[in-house]
Amino acid sequence: MAIRSRDTRAMIDRYRPWEVVLIYLGIFAFLFFLLAPFIEGFLVSLKPLSQLFSSPYRFWPENGSFEAYRTMWISVPGFGRYIFNSFLISTVATCVVLILVVPAAYAFARFDYKGMGFVLAGFLAVSMFSGAVLLIPLFRLMRTLGLLNTYFAMIVPGVAFLIPSAIWLLRTYMMRIPTELNEAAYMDGASQFYTFRRVILPIARPGIVVVAITTFIGAYAQQFIFALTFNSKTEYMPLPVGLFAYFGKQDVIWNELMAASFVGIAPALIIIFFLQRYLVGGLTAGAVKQ
Amino acid sequence: MIKSRSSLIFAWALLVPAILYILVIVAWPLVETVRLSFTDASLRKVTNYVGWRNYEKIFNETFLTVITRTFTWTFFSVLLKMVIGTFGAVLLNAAVPGRHLFRILTMPPWIVPMAIGIFMWGWMYNGQFGMISGLLQRFGLVDGPVAFLAYGETAYWATIVTDVWIGVPLVTIYFLAAIQAIPKDLYEAAWTDGASRWTRFRRITLPLMAPAIITMSMLSLIATFNSFDIIWILTQGGPSGQTTTMIIDTYQTAIGSKKYGEGAARAVVICIFLSIFCIAYFRVTRRLAAAEKA
Numbered sequence: 030m031a032i033r034s035r036d037t038r039a040m041i042d043r044y045r046p047w048e049v050v051l052i053y054l055g056i057f058a059f060l061f062f063l064l065a066p067f068i069e070g071f072l073v074s075l076k077p078l079s080q081l082f083s084s085p086y087r088f089w090p091e092n093g094s095f096e097a098y099r100t101m102w103i104s105v106p107g108f109g110r111y112i113f114n115s116f117l118i119s120t121v122a123t124c125v126v127l128i129l130v131v132p133a134a135y136a137f138a139r140f141d142y143k144g145m146g147f148v149l150a151g152f153l154a155v156s157m158f159s160g161a162v163l164l165i166p167l168f169r170l171m172r173t174l175g176l177l178n179t180y181f182a183m184i185v186p187g188v189a190f191l192i193p194s195a196i197w198l199l200r201t202y203m204m205r206i207p208t209e210l211n212e213a214a215y216m217d218g219a220s221q222f223y224t225f226r227r228v229i230l231p232i233a234r235p236g237i238v239v240v241a242i243t244t245f246i247g248a249y250a251q252q253f254i255f256a257l258t259f260n261s262k263t264e265y266m267p268l269p270v271g272l273f274a275y276f277g278k279q280d281v282i283w284n285e286l287m288a289a290s291f292v293g294i295a296p297a298l299i300i301i302f303f304l305q306r307y308l309v310g311g312l313t314a315g316a317v318k319q
Numbered sequence: 320m321i322k323s324r325s326s327l328i329f330a331w332a333l334l335v336p337a338i339l340y341i342l343v344i345v346a347w348p349l350v351e352t353v354r355l356s357f358t359d360a361s362l363r364k365v366t367n368y369v370g371w372r373n374y375e376k377i378f379n380e381t382f383l384t385v386i387t388r389t390f391t392w393t394f395f396s397v398l399l400k401m402v403i404g405t406f407g408a409v410l411l412n413a414a415v416p417g418r419h420l421f422r423i424l425t426m427p428p429w430i431v432p433m434a435i436g437i438f439m440w441g442w443m444y445n446g447q448f449g450m451i452s453g454l455l456q457r458f459g460l461v462d463g464p465v466a467f468l469a470y471g472e473t474a475y476w477a478t479i480v481t482d483v484w485i486g487v488p489l490v491t492i493y494f495l496a497a498i499q500a501i502p503k504d505l506y507e508a509a510w511t512d513g514a515s516r517w518t519r520f521r522r523i524t525l526p527l528m529a530p531a532i533i534t535m536s537m538l539s540l541i542a543t544f545n546s547f548d549i550i551w552i553l554t555q556g557g558p559s560g561q562t563t564t565m566i567i568d569t570y571q572t573a574i575g576s577k578k579y580g581e582g583a584a585r586a587v588v589i590c591i592f593l594s595i596f597c598i599a600y601f602r603v604t605r606r607l608a609a610a611e612k613a
Contacts, residue, residue: 132336161570165582189340189344250430269434
C-alpha cells in the first residue's frame with residue numbers, strides 16, 4: 030500500500046515536457062520581477078559614469094570595472110561609519126528585544142492566568158501601528174529626554190516595533206518544550222526562577238538564536254523613518270538614511286550609490302544563504318508583522 | 320501545570336518589563352496623539368486647546384482625496400501581492416529541479432534594507448537612463464523616454480509596483496507553507512478520479528489555502544496602509560501631491576511643517592482606520608481558527 034501510494038505521488042508529480050517548460054518560464058518571470066533591481070543595480074555599479082548617462086540604453090556594461098567600489102569610499106566619506114552605525118543600532122536593538130522578549134515569551138507559553146490573553150493581543154496589536162502615526166509624541170518625548178540626535182533616538186522606538194513578532198515567534202517555540210520538565214524541576218524543589226534560568230533557557234537556546242537573527246534582520250532592514258526624523262547628525266546615521274541624505278543633496282552619482290548599496294546589503298544576503306533553512310520557518314511564523 | 324500564588328506573581332513579573340516598554344513607547348504616545356490633536360501644538364512654547372478646530376480644518380476636499388487615494392493605492396497593492404504571491408507559491412511548489420534555489424532567490428527584496436531596494440527602483444524608473452524606460456524603447460513599445468516618477472499617474476503605479484515587490488516574498492513563502500500543509504491524499508484521490516491539474520488547483524489547492532489568503536491579505540492591508548519609506552524615497556508624495564497617502568500627508572504636516580496639532584489630528588484618523596482593520600483581523604482569524612477545529 031505504502032509503495033503504491035508513493036508510485037501515485039511520483040505519477041502526479043510527473044510533468045509533460047511542455048508543462049515543465051511553462052513552469053520554468055513562470056518561475057523565471059517571477060524571479061525576474063524580484064531580482065531585476067538587483068541585477069540592474071549591480072550592472073550600474075560596474076558602468077563608468079559617462080556610459081551611464083548616455084542614450085540609447087545599454088543593458089550590459091562596456092568596459093565595466095569595480096572602480097566605483099573604490100571611489101565611493103572617497104566621495105561618501107561617512108560610508109564606513111554608516112555601516113558601523115547600522116550594525117551598532119541593530120545589535121543593541123536586538124539585545125534589548127531579547128532581554129524583554131525572552132521572559133515574556135516564556136510567560137505566554139507556560140502560564141495562562143486571567144488577563145494574559147488580552148495582554149498578548151495587545152502586543153500583537155502594536156505591530157499593526159506603524160511608527161509614523163506616533164512620530165509627533167515620540168519626537169516630543171525624545172526632545173524632552175534629550176535623546177534627539179543620539180543613537181538612542183533610533184534604538185528606543187525601533188525596539189518597540191520589533192517586540193511583537195519576536196514574542197510571537199519565541200512563544201511558539203517555547204510551547205513545544207514539554208511541561209513535564211517544569212513539573213520535574215518543581216518536584217526537585219527548584220524555584221520558578223531557577224527552573225526558568227537553568228532548565229528552560231538552555232533548551233530554548235536554538236529558538237532564541239532564530240529570534241535573535243530575525244530581529245537583527247528586521248532592525249537592519251527597517252532603519253528609516255526614526256533615523257530620518259529623530260537624528261540629523263551625520264555621524265550617527267545608519268546606512269539607508271546616510272545614503273539617502275548624501276545622494277539627495279547633489280546630482281546623484283548612481284554607479285557609486287549602487288556600489289555602496291551592494292556593500293550595504295551584502296551582510297543580509299550572506300545571512301540568507303547560510304541560514305535560509307532556519308529563516309524560512311522563523312520568518313513565516315513571525316508573519317504577524319510584515 | 321502547578322498553579323500557585325507564587326507562580327502567578329512570577330508569570331506577571333516576567334511580563335512587566337515588556338509591558339512597561341510598550342506602555343511608554345507605544346500606548347502613551349497613542350494617547351498623547353489624541354490629546355495633541357485637540358491643541359495647536361507647534362514649535363512655540365505655549366499650546367492651547369482648540370477643541371475640534373483641527374478636525375474641522377483637515378476635513379476638506381484635499382483630505383478626502385488623500386483618503387480615497389490611500390485606499391485605492393492600498394487596494395491595488397494588496398491585490399497584486401496576493402495574485403503574484405499565489406502564482407509564485409504554486410510555481411515554487413512544483414516538483415522541478417532547482418526549486419530549493421528558487422525559493423532562496425525569492426527572499427532578497429524582503430531581507431535587504433528596504434531603503435536600499437527602493438534606491439534601486441529609483442534608478443529603474445529613471446526616464447533617460449533607467450532600465451524600464453530603456454527596454455520599453457528598445458522593444459518599440461514607447462516612442463521616447465518615460466520618466467515614471469515625473470507624472471502623477473505613472474508615479475502612482477510605480478510606487479505600487481515597488482510596494483508589491485517588497486511585499487511579495489513574504490506572501491509567497493507564507494502561501495507556499497500553506498500549500499505544503501495540504502494533505503497529499505487529497506491530490507492522489509483526485510488524480511485517481513482523473514481530475515486535471517487545473518481542476519486539482521481550483522477544487523483542492525485554492526479552497527484549502529483560502530484561510531491563508533484571507534489572513535495574509537488582512538495583514539498585508541495593515542502593513543500597506545502604513546507604507547511610508549517607498550513613497551517618501553521615490554516621490555516624497557509628489558508630483559504635485561499625486562502620490563500623497565495619509566501617512567505621507569501626516570508626516571509632511573507634522574514633521575515637515577511642524578504643525579503638531581494638525582498632524583496629530585491626521586494621525587488620529589489613520590489610527591481609527593487601523594483599529595477597524597485590526598479588530599477585523601482578530602475577529603477573522605478567530606473565526607478561521609474555530610472553523611479549523613470544527
